[in-house]
Amino acid sequence: MPSDPFALQPGEGRSIDLGGFMMTVKASAESTDGAFTLLEATEPAHFGPPMHIHRDAAEAFYVLEGEYVIFIDDEEIPCPAGSFVYIPAGATHGFRVGDRPSKKLNLYVPQAMVGYFDELAAAITSGNVGDDELGAIAERYGMEVLGPVPEGYA
Numbered sequence: 462m463p464s465d466p467f468a469l470q471p472g473e474g475r476s477i478d479l480g481g482f483m484m485t486v487k488a489s490a491e492s493t494d495g496a497f498t499l500l501e502a503t504e505p506a507h508f509g510p511p512m513h514i515h516r517d518a519a520e521a522f523y524v525l526e527g528e529y530v531i532f533i534d535d536e537e538i539p540c541p542a543g544s545f546v547y548i549p550a551g552a553t554h555g556f557r558v559g560d561r562p563s564k565k566l567n568l569y570v571p572q573a574m575v576g577y578f579d580e581l582a583a584a585i586t587s588g589n590v591g592d593d594e595l596g597a598i599a600e601r602y603g604m605e606v607l608g609p610v611p612e613g614y615a
Contacts, residue, residue, distance in 0.1 A: 464494045474501065477578045480585045482508055490572035498572040501525075503564050509557035511595075515550055517603035518573035522546040522556070527563025531556045553607060577602040 474485040481504075488499040512532065522531065524544045531538045531546050532555045540546060548554045567574070580598045584590035592606075599606045 464492050467492060477575075477582050479578065479582050481505060484578050486575055487566075489575050493572060495572045496570070498567075498569040498575055500567040500569075500574065500578070501564065502567055504558045504562065506558055506561050506563075510555055511606050511608040512553055512555040513599065513607055514553055514605045515548075515569070515573060515603060516605065517550060518569045518571060519550050520548045520554070520573075521568040521570075522548075523566040523568070525564040525566060527561050528559035529556050529563060529565060530559065555608070574602060574604075577604065 469487055474487045477484040477486065483503045485501040485503075486498075487501055488497065490498060522529070522540070522545070524540050524542050526542055528542070529540045529544070531540050533546075533548060534553050538546065577598060580601070581590065581595070584594055584598065596606050
C-alpha cells in the first residue's frame with residue numbers, strides 16, 4: 462500500500478534518546494514505502510561512532526549546525542554547516558563532532574537504521590551495551606563495526 466504525503470513542522474518527529482545523543486525520525490520505511498529513512502541527529506562536541514560499513518544502504522549527511530569531521534577510508538574531511546557528504550553502501554566511514562554541539566541530517570537509501578537506533582536506545586537503557594552487544598545490534602541492521610566503540614558513544 463503506498464504511503465501518504467506528509468509534512469512535519471520544526472521539532473516534530475519521533476525522538477530516540479540515546480543517552481549521549483538524540484535522533485529524531487523524520488521519515489521511516491513505513492512513511493516512504495521503504496524508499497529512504499531521514500533522521501535528524503543532535504550530538505555533543507567530540508562525539509562520534511566507531512568506523513563502520515553499511516552493507517545494504519547508502520548514507521548521506523547534511524550538516525545543519527556546528528561542524529563535523531567525516532572519515533571516509535583514509536580521508537579526513539572537515540564539514541562545517543552547509544556541507545553535504547555522500548557515502549555509498551560498502552564504504553568504510555565514521556565521523557566526529559567538532560568543538561561544539563552539532564546537528565545533521567542522515568539520509569539512508571534505501572531505508573535503514575531506525576531499528577538499529579531503537580535497539581541501541583533499549584540496550585543503553587538496560588545498561589547492556591558493550592562492544593559485543595553493539596556489534597550484534599549492528600549486524601542485525603546490515604552494519605559492520607570495524608573499530609572499537611569510542612567512549613561516550615554508548
